[in-house]
Amino acid sequence: MTGIDLLKVVVWPVTIAGGAIVVSIAAMLIFRGAIQRFLDRADRWKLWKLGISGRPAAQAVEKMPREAALCIIYQNSSSPSVRTYEANIDLFLSNQKIQAAEDQHAALRRMLATAGVMLTFEQAASTMYQSQFQLLVMLSGTAGVQETNLTPVYEVAVRQFPELFTGYSMHGWLGYLEFKELIVRKSGFVSITDTGREFLAWLASTGRRIGPNG
16 A cells, blocks of 8 residues: 555544544654644634734744754653554554655655644634534534624623623634634624534534533
């Protein structure tokens, strides 16, 4: 099997025995800490651009040297368990006859990208309010909704959980979903993105529950 052949099967959700599951990849375990730190850094940058965070760009985005990614991986992610998984990845590539450097690169890039998406979805599911999830479901059945028409949805959540929405404006409520790239706001309309639809499909296939009320 070549790297290109592998890319045809390393996708998620994957249906096995009639049930949808999310692919569990060894690369996710190896690079979890590095990926999460990168995603957190990217989130701070997007928050700053949306005006949700008051921190200046110099604080929101850290300048990193060229070797930073390797430093993160090798200095902060080294342990006996990690090295065991590295050996397992080497064995997997060997068993699948993925030997050419470009094929290995393509396969590992797909694995790492999949792991990054999974971590992003896990983070969103853990921190998203129920009302934001309900909004995504509602938007999934439309081509877009005028933003002013979403005010009643927001106000219902505010009335139900006033303590959670103190200082949390509708702009921030929608902004959270936007910086997670689950929705897009343009010309007064709000619509769900392809990532948002994929997030909902991931929730359905894994049975993952949304975190806090609100």
